[in-house]
Amino acid sequence: MQQFNVKSIVFNAAAGLVVLSTFIFMLRSLFVTEVIPPCSTRYPSPTEFTLDSGKGPMSPVQLVGVIGGTQRGIYRNAKVVEVRDTASKHALKVTLRPDSENARTTGEGNGIVFQWTPEALAGATTACLSYSVYLPKKFEFGGGGILPGLYAGAPNTINEALDGKTAVAQRLVWRNNGRANIYAQLPGYEANGGAYLDTDGIKFPRGRWVAVEQEIKLNDLGKANGLSRLFFDGEKVIEKNRMQWRKNGKLTLSGVHAEVTYAMPHRQTKPPKATAVYISPMQLRWQ
Secondary structure: OHHHHHHHHHHHHHHHHHHHHHHHHHHHHHHOOOOOOOHHHOOOOOEEOOOEOOOOEOOHHHHHHHHOOOEEOHHHHEEEEEOOOOOOOEEEEEEEOOOOOOHHHHOOOEOEEEEEOOHHHOOOOEEEEEEEEEOOOOOOOOOOEEEEEEEEEOHHHOOOOOOOOOEEEEEEEEOOOOEEEEEEEOOOOOOOOOEEOOOOOEEOOOOOEEEEEEEEEOOOOOOOOEEEEEEEOOEEEEEEEEEOOOOOOOOOEEEEEEEEEEEEOOEEOOOOOOEEEEEOOOEEEEO
């Protein structure tokens, strides 16, 4: 009988510990937010879009040589310059000027567009894009603008409604209220062209370098288990889970849609005045 009582006590104590541990875990999950490190610390070594020719800053001609023919505005609006207060000693200075009504398509003044598509990325379904961006202290947000982001599929469809079969994309944008957000183009939002992943967004600092990291995970076919994250200066500021990015299992990540311009996806805007945006060398990591 005594042996039975001892076993019973031990069993009940163990059961009590399990219940208590479960209760503590549930309580903790209500009040403690999981800290997710920036994606640059969780992915392998990066591939970098270098701005250094080996003898100094790349010229626009050298940039075009690296990019290829799919570009707009590089010759007129892009210049590699030396910078301070950032990890890289070079940055891409992108000029935006309100000197043409259709500058976004003609390349006359409103920024640049090109695709960076590392061959080794082929087949990847998760990736981390990182770079630093500098908006001048008196930068005017105007009607909004676009910064580099990740895409999968055909780059020529990037400004169309994307249904998850041929392409999907996420881009970092600044809105007219000065807040940054992730604009996602994916199934379910074809009628509107896409969706902002956060209701309010995050204040976009001006007058200093901001370290930006974008993470994307494409969903498994038939499941809503994809995600998107945005980090500013190492802190997670936007996260969206249970996303169904794609409806085609063969659709994988293609690279970076490097657009720096006053515009919003599917809507033209015009620079309020001549200005410049600075972008450090982009780094891409994937799994």
